[in-house]
Amino acid sequence: MSLRPDLAIIAGHVAQGSRVLDVGCGDGALMAALRDGKGVDARGLEIDPDNVSRAVARGLSVIQGNADTDLADYPDGSFDYAILSQTLQTTMRPDLILDQLLRIGRHAFVSFPNFAHWRVRLSLLWGGRMPVTRLLPVAWYETLNIHHVTIDDFRALLKTRGITVEGAWFLNGDRETSAAAANFRAEHAVFLLRR
Amino acid sequence: MPDDIRYGLNRHVSLPGPLPLDGGGRLSPVEIGYETYGTLNADKSNAILICHALTGDQHVASIHPSTGKPGWWTRMIGPGLPVDPARHFIVCANVLGSCMGSSGPAAIDPACLMAYGMRFPVITIRDMVRAQALLLDHLGVERLHAVVGGSMGGMQALSWPATFPDRVDAVLAIASTARHSAQNIAFHEVGRQAIMADPKWRGGDYYADADPPSAGLAVARMAAHITYLSEAGLTEKFGRKLQGRDAKTFGFDADFQVESYLRHQGISFTDRFDANSYLYITRAMDYFDLAEEHNGHLANAFKPSHARFCLISFDTDWLYPTAESRAIVHALNAAGAPVSFVELKSPFGHDAFLLEAPEMNRIADGFLRAGENR
Numbered sequence: 001m002s003l004r005p006d007l008a009i010i011a012g013h014v015a016q017g018s019r020v021l022d023v024g025c026g027d028g029a030l031m032a033a034l035r036d037g038k039g040v041d042a043r044g045l046e047i048d049p050d051n052v053s054r055a056v057a058r059g060l061s062v063i064q065g066n067a068d069t070d071l072a073d074y075p076d077g078s079f080d081y082a083i084l085s086q087t088l089q090t091t092m093r094p095d096l097i098l099d100q101l102l103r104i105g106r107h108a109f110v111s112f113p114n115f116a117h118w119r120v121r122l123s124l125l126w127g128g129r130m131p132v133t134r135l136l137p138v139a140w141y142e143t144l145n146i147h148h149v150t151i152d153d154f155r156a157l158l159k160t161r162g163i164t165v166e167g168a169w170f171l172n173g174d175r176e177t178s179a180a181a182a183n184f185r186a187e188h189a190v191f192l193l194r195r
Numbered sequence: 196m197p198d199d200i201r202y203g204l205n206r207h208v209s210l211p212g213p214l215p216l217d218g219g220g221r222l223s224p225v226e227i228g229y230e231t232y233g234t235l236n237a238d239k240s241n242a243i244l245i246c247h248a249l250t251g252d253q254h255v256a257s258i259h260p261s262t263g264k265p266g267w268w269t270r271m272i273g274p275g276l277p278v279d280p281a282r283h284f285i286v287c288a289n290v291l292g293s294c295m296g297s298s299g300p301a302a303i304d305p306a307c308l309m310a311y312g313m314r315f316p317v318i319t320i321r322d323m324v325r326a327q328a329l330l331l332d333h334l335g336v337e338r339l340h341a342v343v344g345g346s347m348g349g350m351q352a353l354s355w356p357a358t359f360p361d362r363v364d365a366v367l368a369i370a371s372t373a374r375h376s377a378q379n380i381a382f383h384e385v386g387r388q389a390i391m392a393d394p395k396w397r398g399g400d401y402y403a404d405a406d407p408p409s410a411g412l413a414v415a416r417m418a419a420h421i422t423y424l425s426e427a428g429l430t431e432k433f434g435r436k437l438q439g440r441d442a443k444t445f446g447f448d449a450d451f452q453v454e455s456y457l458r459h460q461g462i463s464f465t466d467r468f469d470a471n472s473y474l475y476i477t478r479a480m481d482y483f484d485l486a487e488e489h490n491g492h493l494a495n496a497f498k499p500s501h502a503r504f505c506l507i508s509f510d511t512d513w514l515y516p517t518a519e520s521r522a523i524v525h526a527l528n529a530a531g532a533p534v535s536f537v538e539l540k541s542p543f544g545h546d547a548f549l550l551e552a553p554e555m556n557r558i559a560d561g562f563l564r565a566g567e568n569r
Contacts, residue, residue, distance in 0.1 A: 043533065052537040056505065056558045059565025061533040063524055073525045 003033055006085055006111040009169045009176075009190045013109075014038060018080035021045070021104060023067050023097075024087030028055030035060070043079075045070060068092045071100035079105040085190075088112045089145040095157060102163065102195045111190040116150035116183045134173075135187050151183040158193065167192035201334055202231045204257050207296050210329050217319040217482075224305070227330050228296020229253045229288035232272070233280030235336065242336040243278055243563075244327060245287040246344030246351035249419075249476055250468055252295040255287040261467050270551055271343075277559035278343065282567070288330050290323040290351070292475040297326070300471035301402065312471060313399035320347070320483045324354045328362065338362050341563055345369040345548035346515065347476070350483050353523065356500035357485060363500070365566050367559060369507045370548040372519035373493055373526070374484035379514065382422050383477040386415030390470045399471050412470040413461030420460045425511035425544030429453060486526075493526035504534040505562040507548070507555055514545040535562060 003011060007030045014020060017039045022031050025044030034040035044062035046052050055062040067084070068091050082105030084097065089112050091097045101108040113135040123131035130140040158165060170177045170186035177186055207228050213221035230253045235242060245255050245268065256266035256273055272278040278285055289297040292315070300315040331339070342363050344352040349371020355363045390396055393411030401407050433453040437443070440450065449455040489495035504527050508520040517538045527534040539554050541547035548555065
């Protein structure tokens, strides 16, 4: 089973045998890949009960819960990595979530769709309507994405919070793209962070 | 193993003990009624202990000898189900204090050759678990692949890794709690007072002339039964419908279907359950506070254990609501234990864990199998 491209990047850079918390783990695809491929001790947090059921049925340890409220339950430094893939933009307070991730994990992977991708810009500029694109396929009134963010916005937040970037990967569809003008050219970004 | 009289349905054993009790004192002998299903494998790694709830018993997947009804958890235990005698060696024992063959107030006190009555010592959930451990010693089971229970069975399941951290690999607790709340205690107290207010109770010494306080026990069961159902479930099932009549009688007969239903639940319960056992087991549940047993920190209860945990709650369960399961999850996270948790939807309240719940089965199956494929 092949992983979503951003998850494949994360899976490729998680250290063998480490402890991982996957926040917004969905049906546990990344956790299962990490467990089976890298001997990772993976735990998950997921808001949707059907996804939790699917993940637990795969033998994974997943808790039904909400990243905005339930991350506070995890002790400091209890994981090597805290992972937040395509979930940041759905949270009430992404800045506080980032703080929690780096409190719980020594490192954090964060991936999100880039709202400054040229297609999104064009759609808004010429159409004058909230963009509906491949990565943002849902209309504004029913999207779960309540805090749209661009790569440059994210970098600015990291700077004000004094968070160090250990790695950054950018995606166009399934392909990695260069960091040059990523805020314009990348549909999707993956960051590896530490305090 | 098929010829071994320790294994099979309707088993009973009298173990010498003595079993030291949380309330002080020692119990000897320790009588245990139990059943086993399936076969213990060569490396003794497939044993699953099923823990029953307040009024349950060891007949988890076999015909009940006095009611003739199927086992109480045939939706979870059986061929092709999450707990499967083809793969697992399944043990279910009547809890200490109960009345289906295990030591309890209705059992004979060897000191005076009469039923214990209220001379039976007050016991705790942990005492029940220690008695189960004695039984497992007798059965040659050193380590449990899993301990599984709902409601009070879940309390025992949670108490297992705290009491015997090296004897259990996985804990599945459904619709349960790590402590009894004031509301839980309050409902139990109503039931106990109903029993003790029945003139036939006579300080618990009613065994000799076989005239038990059935009216009090029936009221206790009626009050408790309400807590096992949801308001929406009651409304859907009964609403304000009248029982076998077209109009109210302006009397105190069971005009409403819900009254008739509760009366039936209460009366049929007295055919199979001992009133004093009801007092003792509800007391054990009220005393249950797993954190209190570990310096006030629930996480401490789980730290010595390496077990995996899975908790399931139901959204309409107001007896042990989801918040109770979440508190346990919180403590397990703090203890660094591998834990899964999900709140399932059901209209049936607390009783949902005993009913058809495909989602619960899917989760239980995945959780149990995860420990078998390694």
